[in-house]
Amino acid sequence: MHQPLRIYACGESVLTIQLTDIISPEAHREVMALATYLHDAAFPFVQDIIPAYTGVSVVIDPIAFLQQYPDQIPEQWLQVQLHTWRWSAEQLVEHPIKKIPVCYAPDFAPDIIALAAAKNLSVDEVIQLHTQMVYHVYMIGFMPGFPYMGNVAEAIQMPRLSVPRTKVVAGSVGIAGQQTGIYPQDSPGGWNIIGRTPYRLFDAAQEQPCLLQAGDRVQFYAIDADEFALLSKATPKFFPS
Amino acid sequence: MSAVIIKAGLLDQLVDLGRKGAQHWGITPGGAMDTYSMQVANCLVGNPRVTAVLELHFPAAAIRFDKPALIAIAGADFGAKLNDIDWFTNTAALIPAGTTLRFTKQLKGARAYLAVKGGWSIAAGLQKPLQKGVSIAYSPFQHASGIKPLPWRASALLPRYTLRLLRGPELDWLTPDAQQALVQHAFTIAPSSNRMGYRLQGIVLEKLHQQELISTAVSRGVLQLLPDGQMILLMADHQTTGGYPRPAVLIQADQPLAAQCGNGETIQFEWMDMPEALQALQEQERDLRILQQACNFRLQEYLCSI
Numbered sequence: 001m002h003q004p005l006r007i008y009a010c011g012e013s014v015l016t017i018q019l020t021d022i023i024s025p026e027a028h029r030e031v032m033a034l035a036t037y038l039h040d041a042a043f044p045f046v047q048d049i050i051p052a053y054t055g056v057s058v059v060i061d062p063i064a065f066l067q068q069y070p071d072q073i074p075e076q077w078l079q080v081q082l083h084t085w086r087w088s089a090e091q092l093v094e095h096p097i098k099k100i101p102v103c104y105a106p107d108f109a110p111d112i113i114a115l116a117a118a119k120n121l122s123v124d125e126v127i128q129l130h131t132q133m134v135y136h137v138y139m140i141g142f143m144p145g146f147p148y149m150g151n152v153a154e155a156i157q158m159p160r161l162s163v164p165r166t167k168v169v170a171g172s173v174g175i176a177g178q179q180t181g182i183y184p185q186d187s188p189g190g191w192n193i194i195g196r197t198p199y200r201l202f203d204a205a206q207e208q209p210c211l212l213q214a215g216d217r218v219q220f221y222a223i224d225a226d227e228f229a230l231l232s233k234a235t236p237k238f239f240p241s
Numbered sequence: 242m243s244a245v246i247i248k249a250g251l252l253d254q255l256v257d258l259g260r261k262g263a264q265h266w267g268i269t270p271g272g273a274m275d276t277y278s279m280q281v282a283n284c285l286v287g288n289p290r291v292t293a294v295l296e297l298h299f300p301a302a303a304i305r306f307d308k309p310a311l312i313a314i315a316g317a318d319f320g321a322k323l324n325d326i327d328w329f330t331n332t333a334a335l336i337p338a339g340t341t342l343r344f345t346k347q348l349k350g351a352r353a354y355l356a357v358k359g360g361w362s363i364a365a366g367l368q369k370p371l372q373k374g375v376s377i378a379y380s381p382f383q384h385a386s387g388i389k390p391l392p393w394r395a396s397a398l399l400p401r402y403t404l405r406l407l408r409g410p411e412l413d414w415l416t417p418d419a420q421q422a423l424v425q426h427a428f429t430i431a432p433s434s435n436r437m438g439y440r441l442q443g444i445v446l447e448k449l450h451q452q453e454l455i456s457t458a459v460s461r462g463v464l465q466l467l468p469d470g471q472m473i474l475l476m477a478d479h480q481t482t483g484g485y486p487r488p489a490v491l492i493q494a495d496q497p498l499a500a501q502c503g504n505g506e507t508i509q510f511e512w513m514d515m516p517e518a519l520q521a522l523q524e525q526e527r528d529l530r531i532l533q534q535a536c537n538f539r540l541q542e543y544l545c546s547i
Binding site: 009010011012013014048049050051052054055057061066075139140141145202209210214 | 263265266455456
């Protein structure tokens with residue numbers, strides 16, 4: 001029933017366990033369960049555990065590893081460690097839905113009109129399709145706190161811009177294919193920008209600096225420019241508990 | 242009282258070994274480009290090897306020391322001068338208050354590392370380019386007056402332009418010809434290369450198919466194959482995830498050598514196996530430990546004798 005685990009090394013420090021070839025919230029639960037298992041195992045030479053779309057990467061300190069296992073190859077060690085690990089539904093932790101306000105007004109959404117036109121939709125329909133889904137956070141990457149989320153309704157899926165923008169404003173919400181994401185900082189970027197959130201996605205001063213984590217569930221709701229201004233002033237750094 | 246940047250360099254900043262363990266937040270580990278020379282500089286002044294040092298690119302800053310200090314320079318040779326006295330790479334020196342350190346020409350390597358006994362205060366911030374007028378605090382190191390280069394030198398990594406690679410997860414996405422070309426042809430480090438990555442210019446490497454890779458974590462040393470068939474070598478400030486095929490990974494023991502190759506220089510690659518790569522890394526670590534012990538011993542002896 002179970003496929004054998006596919007484990008490969010990418011350099012001396014990074015081991016990746018690839019669990020699936022499918023990008024889906026269901027398949028990703030297994031990714032998160034394995035990340036949690038590895039975290040709890042607390043191997044002393046493991047420096048980081050990075051969940052991604054289809055698998056988990058483990059970053060080790062090879063010198064510390066070799067002090068403990070002088071004659072072993074990290075890849076083979078991990079095979080042995082995970083030999084008995086199997087995903088089961090009991091390991092599932094369902095995250096509460098985090099609600100994120102987005103202003104979809106054209107001033108905040110340079111690509112929403114073009115996206116609507118390309119998809120034969122009205123702007124309101126694009127907003128409705130974007131806000132009706134509960135998205136799954138597959139991974140944090142690209143820049144500090146950037147959440148890769150999906151899956152976007154097929155009707156509003158749009159490939160990346162052919163020429164990336166030199167500056168996307170912090171808080172911008174974008175679509176790239178079946179993914180949606182939020183830029184935590186001003187940056188160059190090629191995603192179709194359809195709105196902007198007043199929420200701060202990343203704050204290095206916090207113990208947990210990212211608003212969103214891999215495995216989280218997210219739903220957007222529409223706000224107007226006045227509400228955006230109001231929330232920008234009183235932006236909660238993190239969700240109220 | 243501290244060291245003052247009296248002329249800003251091209252890109253000078255305080256670096257350490259980087260922040261490990263935050264890549265799952267999208268935070269790149271960063272840290273020194275040449276982690277070996279950074280540790281050599283620390284060994285020369287008797288610091289713990291992880292202590293933050295100044296990473297200098299050429300043209301490098303001019304720095305005035307307002308307190309006496311024990312300092313060391315390692316990595317690239319930028320023709321350092323303490324006031325008017327030549328100061329050699331991979332050595333330490335005792336300097337009195339008011340000494341100015343300048344760099345006159347780029348003789349060898351791309352990045353120099355400046356350590357001070359007791360460490361730099363990192364209040365100016367890690368990995369923030371140092372501007373003219375910025376001062377960085379350090380604890381003074383009292384000694385008899387005069388500039389005194391110390392009479393020993395750390396052995397450096399020998400420069401080498403053939404760097405060693407581990408096979409990457411997507412090596413077999415390349416045509417057999419491209420797999421051979423990777424280790425038969427030379428690649429030039431493009432002018433747009435920086436601390437994030439080196440763009441390598443050379444023969445176009447053909448893929449067998451146009452399959453797309455789903456993004457996953459990447460690390461320093463990974464060679465990514467871009468859609469145009471050219472490669473990028475990820476360096477200290479790389480993005481944390483990537484979706485380009487990874488035909489190969491530069492072994493960790495050779496990453497400091499790559500960090501000393503500047504833009505416009507040409508490098509070649511050869512294959513290595515994982516056990517050999519791990520052994521090379523262990524040997525490098527052992528060399529650093531021996532250097533640290535030797536430096537501590539010589540320093541103690543020397544400082545007692547003056």
